[in-house]
Amino acid sequence: MEKTIDILIVDDNKEFCQLLAEFFDENDDFNVVGMLYDGEQALEYLENNKKPDVLILDLIMPHLDGIGVLEELKSKELIDEMKIVALTAMGHDKIMKTVLELGVHYYIMKPFDLDKLTQRIKQLMEAESSAADNFTVQNAELEVENGNYKPLITKIIQELGIPAHIKGYRYVRQAVELVIKDMDLLGAVTKELYPQVAEKFDSTPSRVERAIRHAIDVVWQRGNQKALEKYFKNNINENVKPTNSQFIARIADTIMVNLKVS
Template identity: 40%
Template sequence: MEEAAIRLLIVDDNPELCDILENYFNLTSEITVCGVARDGEEALFRIAQSQPDVVLLDLIMPKLDGITVLERLAQAELAHRPRFIVTSAIGQDAFTSTALSLGADYYMIKPYDLDALRARVRLVAERPAGTAAPGFPMDAAQAVLAAGIPPHVLGYRYCIAGVEMLLESQGPCSIVKDVYAGVAERFETTPACVEGAVRKAIRRAWEQNGGQFSALPGLGDTGAAPPANGRFLMALRACIASVGRGRGLG
């Protein structure tokens, strides 16, 4: 028996982007676009009407922004509560952290790669409900945000990609030869650029709130200097892996 396609609702005030996304997903067999909304008020109506499995929700919109949509849905009694991937062209820590605390499952910065978006839609749609306690990071993006890496810095994307590679690795994984090289290939840059951007992102987060790092498994008190890149990324991997055992970074 063939599995039912994932029902995706697109919420964005950019009509050209909506057309691109609708055309792209209509070419896939596992995801179908069940509706498009251009503002927050229409989003609430479409969610109740269409009962999507996943909502791609822009944070900056007219009438009601994405945060308000999530706030209202948190208070609503829905027969079917969808998963949410929130997006924004501006990475602001307060917005993204608030969205995740209100139940968003994933965060992506525009412009995003369509194939990567497709993979994330499948990821959040297929994740079993209740796989983590509220406030605990469930995947690489949430763990990197929880550790204090600002979404607008270059190292944010590299950290996510690096942690994902570590999670996917079935055996020993070299930070330099495997992770830096793999991330560099994915983003069409050099391993040296990846290493430098990750180091700067870690230092920035450590300078702003180094105490948060002590909650990461295996780091403890980082002392007078931020942890090395490899140690930090491995700690995030361990943090995600520990969620099922009732631990995490919260």
């Protein structure tokens, strides 16, 4: 590594913090700038000091939990100034979804392998190129082993620029996950895919279809141009907006190819 990686550790378990700090101190690539033991301390530090390269943040803490810290950081526009690794002893899809949407770059369950953590942090800090893409894939593989594709799907649709507050955001994500698990659904989008998504969200197939189409319209008009060129290069070259099924299929295909989903 050309640059020492500054790390701030925030966890209410002081012994665990010390263990992490000692481990990082043995590696010349890392520099622990501080250890804090609750969310309020973390916010005060981050508002008044130079931001670390990496924030290691426990999600369950007294006074202010990790999600509360993330929400405050995002509201103060500090979330993008560092890489964030979330730690938790409780695995839950909704929690994972929330922290990823709040800007967490890597989510890891306790207990974990310390060598693996340092490897992931180094990957995070590498150039925003193929190395970052590889990190996303490797991070997602940990979840794919348990049949959970949502983290990588979420990364892609956020990269494209689908706003999280519109209904199409949730519908696209659910549709892509269903297609990954059953590609035959692409041949029955109206009769099977939309109804399954609608059932999940207590909606109707026609509303699902319209919301997904709206999400695509939003992305096409004001989404991330680099991401669009990355995933929909042919459509960009031909100046043709993808249909709902093409949009869903392209994201699903990207994940299946990269992760070699069988």
